[in-house]
Amino acid sequence: MPVIEVTDLRKTYGAHRAVDGVSFAVEEGEIFGVLGPNGAGKTTTVECVEGLRVPDAGRVRVAGFDPVTEHAQVAQVLGAQLQQSELQPKLTVREALELYASFYARPADWRPLAERLGLTGKLNTRFAKLSGGQKQRLFIALALIGDPKVVVLDELTTGLDPRARRDTWELIEDVRAGGVTVLLVTHFMEEAQRLCDRIAVIDKGRIAALDTPAGLIHRSAGATIISFTPSAPLDDRDLATLPALAAVSHKDARLTLSGTDETVNAVITLLARRHITAHQLRVTDATLDDAFLDLTKGATA
Numbered sequence: 244m245p246v247i248e249v250t251d252l253r254k255t256y257g258a259h260r261a262v263d264g265v266s267f268a269v270e271e272g273e274i275f276g277v278l279g280p281n282g283a284g285k286t287t288t289v290e291c292v293e294g295l296r297v298p299d300a301g302r303v304r305v306a307g308f309d310p311v312t313e314h315a316q317v318a319q320v321l322g323a324q325l326q327q328s329e330l331q332p333k334l335t336v337r338e339a340l341e342l343y344a345s346f347y348a349r350p351a352d353w354r355p356l357a358e359r360l361g362l363t364g365k366l367n368t369r370f371a372k373l374s375g376g377q378k379q380r381l382f383i384a385l386a387l388i389g390d391p392k393v394v395v396l397d398e399l400t401t402g403l404d405p406r407a408r409r410d411t412w413e414l415i416e417d418v419r420a421g422g423v424t425v426l427l428v429t430h431f432m433e434e435a436q437r438l439c440d441r442i443a444v445i446d447k448g449r450i451a452a453l454d455t456p457a458g459l460i461h462r463s464a465g466a467t468i469i470s471f472t473p474s475a476p477l478d479d480r481d482l483a484t485l486p487a488l489a490a491v492s493h494k495d496a497r498l499t500l501s502g503t504d505e506t507v508n509a510v511i512t513l514l515a516r517r518h519i520t521a522h523q524l525r526v527t528d529a530t531l532d533d534a535f536l537d538l539t540k541g542a543t544a
């Protein structure tokens with residue numbers, strides 16, 4: 244049984260349809276990413292899962308419970324990351340852990356949790372004095388303190404430096420290895436590609452695509468990219484005949500084409516036919532970044 248089920252979720256603010264028929268299911272033990280441009284409806288969707296917003300229509304279940312009518316049951320199985328403003332600056336790490344543990348019928352023992360998250364040396368430090376990375380680790384600890392089946396992490400690594408971001412990724416992988424299902428909202432493609440088993444790309448309140456990171460790249464129009472500097476200019480009319488060509492760009496003398504393997508083979512044949520040499524020829528797979536831009540073409544963000 245999926246741990247999270249969202250079926251035809253809808254939420255309107257005034258005349259604005261923020262979420263317009265979103266459906267997905269998250270299986271136990273998955274890291275499931277929610278990705279999309281600003282204002283796409285990601286936070287609204289996950290806050291409906293958390294029971295913080297009431298959907299206008301549709302069905303949401305977390306471990307079989309309705310987050311609105313069975314909020315108490317959902318709170319016992321779902322851990323949510325707090326927003327920074329929700330913790331008192333003067334609270335120490337130990338006090339925060341003890342306070343949040345007291346909210347649960349069967350909390351996890353916070354000492355090994357603090358140890359695992361590298362917070363043992365900071366137990367007497369006040370929240371306001373923690374670094375950005377330490378605050379994020381505390382938020383993860385607080386999200387896990389109820390020993391949840393599912394954690395929802397929204398923009399967890401925003402504002403962190405690359406080192407702290409990578410450390411946080413390792414923590415999330417650890418959390419999943421401990422059997423917890425993770426619903427992750429992120430703007431960072433590298434983060435989604437590295438961590439997520441599957442990703443729902445949300446655009447204008449709808450699911451634009453739902454697949455594994457590799458699957459999303461594969462289904463975007465320009466999954467393979469070939470770039471080179473030709474020894475003589477290529478005729479645009481020749482380029483226009485290339486099969487499965489998704490995009491062409493020129494930068495000085497350098498040419499970059501995206502398409503499929505078929506496009507690459509045709510380019511090589513074309514070059515040979517025109518007796519043109521390709522200098523610094525590179526063939527690469529598109530990244531999730533490229534796929535994201537392709538899948539959310541026309542988004543305002």
Ligand SMILES: Nc1ncnc2c1ncn2[C@@H]1O[C@H](COP(=O)(O)OP(=O)(O)OP(=O)(O)O)[C@@H](O)[C@H]1O
Pocket residue numbers: 256259261279280281282283284285286287288
């Ligand atoms: N409480 C609210 N009242 C009115 N409009 C809202 C409210 N919350 C969100 N919206 C609007 O609904 C749309 C979706 O917002 P949401 O926060 O879900 O998007 P998001 O994908 O999480 O965006 P971001 O990446 O910028 O955080 C936006 O246009 C936003 O302005």
